[in-house]
Amino acid sequence: MRNALTIARREIGAALASPVAYVLFGAFAFLYGYFFADYLQSFVEAGMRMSQMGGFSGGTLNVNTDLLRWLMASTAILALFLLPLLSMRTVSEEIRSGTMELLLTAPITDGQIVIGKFLAAFALYAGMLALTGLHVGVLFWFSRPEIAPVLAAYLGLLLLGAGLLALGLFFSSLTRNQIVAGLLTFGALLVLWLVEFAGARGGEPGRLLAYLSVTGHMEGFARGVITTRDLVFYLSFAAFWLYLARESVRSRRWRG
Amino acid sequence: MVESVSKRYGRTLAVADLSFGVAKGEVLGFLGPNGAGKTTTMRVITGFMPPSEGRVLVGGLDIAESPLEVRRRIGYLPENPPLYPEMEVAAFLEFAARLRGVPKTGIRPAVERAIERCALGEAREHIIGKLSRGFRQRVGLAQALVHEPELLVLDEPTAGLDPKQIHETRKLIRTLAGERTVVLSTHILPEVAVTCDRVVIIAGGRLRAEDTPERLVARLGAAERGSGTWEIETAPPADAAEAALRAIPGVARVEAGPETAERTLVLQVEAAGDRTIATALARALLEAGCPLYGLRRGGASLEDVFLALTTEETEANGTGDVTDASGVPEEDA
Numbered sequence: 048m049r050n051a052l053t054i055a056r057r058e059i060g061a062a063l064a065s066p067v068a069y070v071l072f073g074a075f076a077f078l079y080g081y082f083f084a085d086y087l088q089s090f091v092e093a094g095m096r097m098s099q100m101g102g103f104s105g106g107t108l109n110v111n112t113d114l115l116r117w118l119m120a121s122t123a124i125l126a127l128f129l130l131p132l133l134s135m136r137t138v139s140e141e142i143r144s145g146t147m148e149l150l151l152t153a154p155i156t157d158g159q160i161v162i163g164k165f166l167a168a169f170a171l172y173a174g175m176l177a178l179t180g181l182h183v184g185v186l187f188w189f190s191r192p193e194i195a196p197v198l199a200a201y202l203g204l205l206l207l208g209a210g211l212l213a214l215g216l217f218f219s220s221l222t223r224n225q226i227v228a229g230l231l232t233f234g235a236l237l238v239l240w241l242v243e244f245a246g247a248r249g250g251e252p253g254r255l256l257a258y259l260s261v262t263g264h265m266e267g268f269a270r271g272v273i274t275t276r277d278l279v280f281y282l283s284f285a286a287f288w289l290y291l292a293r294e295s296v297r298s299r300r301w302r303g
Numbered sequence: 304m305v306e307s308v309s310k311r312y313g314r315t316l317a318v319a320d321l322s323f324g325v326a327k328g329e330v331l332g333f334l335g336p337n338g339a340g341k342t343t344t345m346r347v348i349t350g351f352m353p354p355s356e357g358r359v360l361v362g363g364l365d366i367a368e369s370p371l372e373v374r375r376r377i378g379y380l381p382e383n384p385p386l387y388p389e390m391e392v393a394a395f396l397e398f399a400a401r402l403r404g405v406p407k408t409g410i411r412p413a414v415e416r417a418i419e420r421c422a423l424g425e426a427r428e429h430i431i432g433k434l435s436r437g438f439r440q441r442v443g444l445a446q447a448l449v450h451e452p453e454l455l456v457l458d459e460p461t462a463g464l465d466p467k468q469i470h471e472t473r474k475l476i477r478t479l480a481g482e483r484t485v486v487l488s489t490h491i492l493p494e495v496a497v498t499c500d501r502v503v504i505i506a507g508g509r510l511r512a513e514d515t516p517e518r519l520v521a522r523l524g525a526a527e528r529g530s531g532t533w534e535i536e537t538a539p540p541a542d543a544a545e546a547a548l549r550a551i552p553g554v555a556r557v558e559a560g561p562e563t564a565e566r567t568l569v570l571q572v573e574a575a576g577d578r579t580i581a582t583a584l585a586r587a588l589l590e591a592g593c594p595l596y597g598l599r600r601g602g603a604s605l606e607d608v609f610l611a612l613t614t615e616e617t618e619a620n621g622t623g624d625v626t627d628a629s630g631v632p633e634e635d636a
Contacts (some may be wrong), residue, residue, distance in 0.1 A: 053401045053615040057387070065391040148447070149385035152349045153402045300352045 050155040054163025062171055070131055075175050082121045083182045090114045105150045110192040119200040119269040123262050126208055127236050133171060134215025135229035138147020142223040157296045161289055165216055172208040203268020206281035210261060212238060213288035220295040317343045318508045330480045330497030332487035340508040341488040342382060342482055345458050349379040354458060375404050378452035382459050384443025388432030392423055392442055396449050403450035416447040437468040457487040461494060473498045533572040537588060537599035541568055547591035548572055551583050567596060
């Protein structure tokens, strides 16, 4: 674990020393802010319409189900688009610059290298999510949403991110070119996102496709519902790609 | 200790049945032309890649059986120093020490020692990416020895340095010998003579010779007894001097070097017989009206040994079915 943390610490330092992390944080903050403002606007307008009708509609508005839920689901889509940028350089850059030789001849295992890289990317992602605490905090300031569903949604976002980053890490370990790694990751995520729509057609294959959808499993979390099914999906998804990434790093030794 | 190691890349044989040993405290030079399999062998020794066949023992431990323990005892400087350009020198060395398993309390002193030894004091707070090539090489060396390894493996440690830096690096390597074992690869011949206790020459992935630099030279000298090479300095034009020298019985070959700025011409003459032929050479030259600026006997140099051994190899390969490894990319990681 100490070795993995050594790798992770250097990795985070490198990310914070380059403009990439800041650009990414900025882009995320901007896009998230846009979504937040947009959803809040609609929510407020709906609220005003409802009060004009003087309660005849019989409906109620709830910050949790009518605002936060959609906001969290949108954050998942944002992660889908931005996380490949975070994971693409992790291993590729080491291969390109030759520092992989330093890591592979150090007294650490291939698994520790992969875990270290993963932890660093995950920590940066968590930092990115922490930015949204500001917006969500505002909601808590002015209203009384339930806290538990919000926490569940954050847990879902973290798990989703873990899966996406693990996948990105694997593709990053395939090539010395980080752009190629980023495109491969993005392509793979696009496929895993679109299967959700393909899955909507129903039938046995449809159910399988729907199960494979990375964002589909986020819906429950966004509503504040934690199911074992979704938990197992994300955890096994991350473990699967981390395993492949380790094997890919190991194969680099044989290929030279 | 390398025992009959082979390494294949697909169907290309990069290293074929290579065996050699290094004694504790010794500096072993690993000599060969480009593409001879030097880098591949070093990568096998350092545990970067496993051998296709054979095994490597470091301090009695098999690298295949206890890879982590062996890697802890090795410091490795690849051909391109593995450095993170965005880090400061001291921070990078701290990372390297931590990575190599130096215990927490020992990290600071280890980094200080490495900085002092590689004369990096003035650069300790500098960003690696902004350092000159010479400094980068020194940082590379510092990261290789920050954890006080028993075995130091250096792949072309002086490549790309200016003469002064080369001199300093060689001096540093010499001071490291004794306390630890050093294996260094190079294709620069004088380097071996200056820094190494023993030489292993490989070509085409095969062992060609293994001995001390002096004995290798002596061996070749013995093989060529009865003839010698002479270096004669005269003035151009070359034709007159060459014709005069060729007329002497026993002269086998005369070769004119390029004309230098001071109107000096260097002739390489290969002649049979002992040293008395020098008189004949001088007389012939003077009688032909050519000036004589210098006359020197050239003994067999390490360069000759190297050329003899590696040429032998290509001739043997021309008829045999041995796969030549010269097409193997050395740098592709």
